[in-house]
Amino acid sequence: MPELSAEQLRLRAEKFALDHYPGALKPFSLTCTKSADSGTLFFYEQEVMGLPLPMSGFRVKVHRSGIVSDFRYFGRQTKPKIPESIVPKEQLLRQIADTAKLDLRLDFLHKSVDDTEKDELRLVYEPSSRWMHFRADGKEEVREAADVDAESEEPSEWLPVPELPAVKAPAVRTAQDAQELLGIDPDRYELLREVEMEDCMTGIVWRRRDWQPAAIEDRSLDAFFRQRTEETLKAKIDPVGGRLVSFIRFEEEIPGELRLSRDACLDIALGFLARMQPGLAPFLQLRQQEEAHDSDREHFDFRIGKQGVWLELEHIRLSVNKTSGRIGHVTGPSVDPVQLQAVEVTPLIDEPEARRIYAEALDLKLGWETDYSGYGKRRRYVLKYRLVHKEKGREIRWIDARTGELICSKLE
Structure with missing residues (x-):
């Protein structure tokens, strides 16, 4: 798929915003563009004295292919009082x-x-x-x-x-190395996850073998994180160093x-x-x-x-x-x-x-x-x-x- 020009990406961003918030371009101005993760972020903000108001307007992230991958709408904020003197x-x-x-x-x-x-x-x-x-x-x-x-x-x-x-x-380059350094008993704890992280680090999680999940089914976000954390040991290692x-x-x-x-x-x-x-x-x-x-x-x-x-x-x-x-x-x-x-x-x-x-x-x-x-x-x-x-x-x-x-x- 051919990459779009900066102008084409901007038009995609504006079309997406107008499809969801008709008239969104009238009170807001394009104040900033930033390159990010194979795409471009467009910031449209409300301006007072020619200066943007934080958390106003909307933000659109468009992949270089033209697909909108992120959108946040903050809306119009109350105009602040302009100082009598600076x-x-x-x-x-x-x-x-x-x-x-x-x-x-x-x-x-x-x-x-x-x-x-x-x-x-x-x-x-x-x-x-x-x-x-x-x-x-x-x-x-x-x-x-x-x-x-x-x-x-x-x-x-x-x-x-x-x-x-x-x-x-x-x-310490592996989960086994970390386990030995920390004195973690393999008969009491089992290795759950060993995950490569963005910063070239490795995240490791062990859990008690006698752990039992809650009997009541709870699909809330809080229950999800609790289940991922309860009775666990977590380590972060630098395998390169x-x-x-x-x-x-x-x-x-x-x-x-x-x-x-x-x-x-x-x-x-x-x-x-x-x-x-x-x-x-x-x-x-x-x-x-x-x-x-x-x-x-x-x-x-x-x-x-x-x-x-x-x-x-x-x-x-x-x-x-x-x-x-x-x-x-x-x-x-x-x-x-x-x-x-x-x-x-x-x-x-x-x-x-x-x-x-x-x-x-x-x-x-x-x-x-x-x-x-x-x-x-x-x-x-x-x-x-x-x-x-x-x-x-x-x-x-x-x-x-x-x-x-x-x-x-x-x-x-």
Whole structure:
């Protein structure tokens, strides 16, 4: 079947919309087209001040053959109040340049979301302002109490992790490998599924052999997911890297006869990590926590870094059952000891220079955003400035602390 031109695909999208919502093209404008999965997404939105309103109009996905594969209609929204005055963006840019704070950290960059050529661990400065949007009318945002409470929390105390003797750590590439690493008893659990996932990972599910489905037939979506999850163990592995990525138990555990202390559970946790990711201990610190007297599980939170520079979003979280010594759940890191050993953590660009590079590349982009500060059935909007790269029009995520390179999001 011959592929259609962009104009033909657009006409197919409009015809589909008009067949289902006659007159749908009158209040909405074509604001954006995006390539996606062998097709094109067309966004028709309601505009105010020449700017689209989020969750308005409709969206159509047309395969390159001309078949409509997805359609969502949001309809017309109540026109928002236009601000009486708008703060000049130059004023805000000067304010940001004077007050921007850059945090030095390690981050694992993914080429799927970051404008980089490959997945890699880098030393970067992250602008504290990267998440900030500014009201175009200059009014202060109402701060939620939860935000204030979060800022007032006591800082965590982190402890070094002792280096353990080297242990045999075979690669985890199959369900059998994962089963042996996790100590899953094949007499008690059967392998249900081993599925290749989109991110080149493998998902594995085991279920208790004595599990019995509910006698009452329930065809609801909730019952479907419950049946897929009850009394199961689920793991995710990276067969290429040969490692366990995550594991969790969805079962009501039968209490064992042990009464392990937190220190004993920590020994089990560290021993498991040594088998799961050999050589990682020198790059870990453990969050100081009190013993969980009211629970059968002890939870451990490890941060990952090198020479005092930490991965912001990369933590290892793991739990151990105090009555059985079994691992309850674990989430592993994206990085490995080889990457951590190789990465340089001494910046060649100091913070003032990085701030100058950041400020010179910044621009502000006006747009309507959903206003969640009020209540009611009607959707409300507020006009805000969003921080973007002045040439690329995308969010600046990081400044490379070794080269000064600006790293943007791939998405606008």
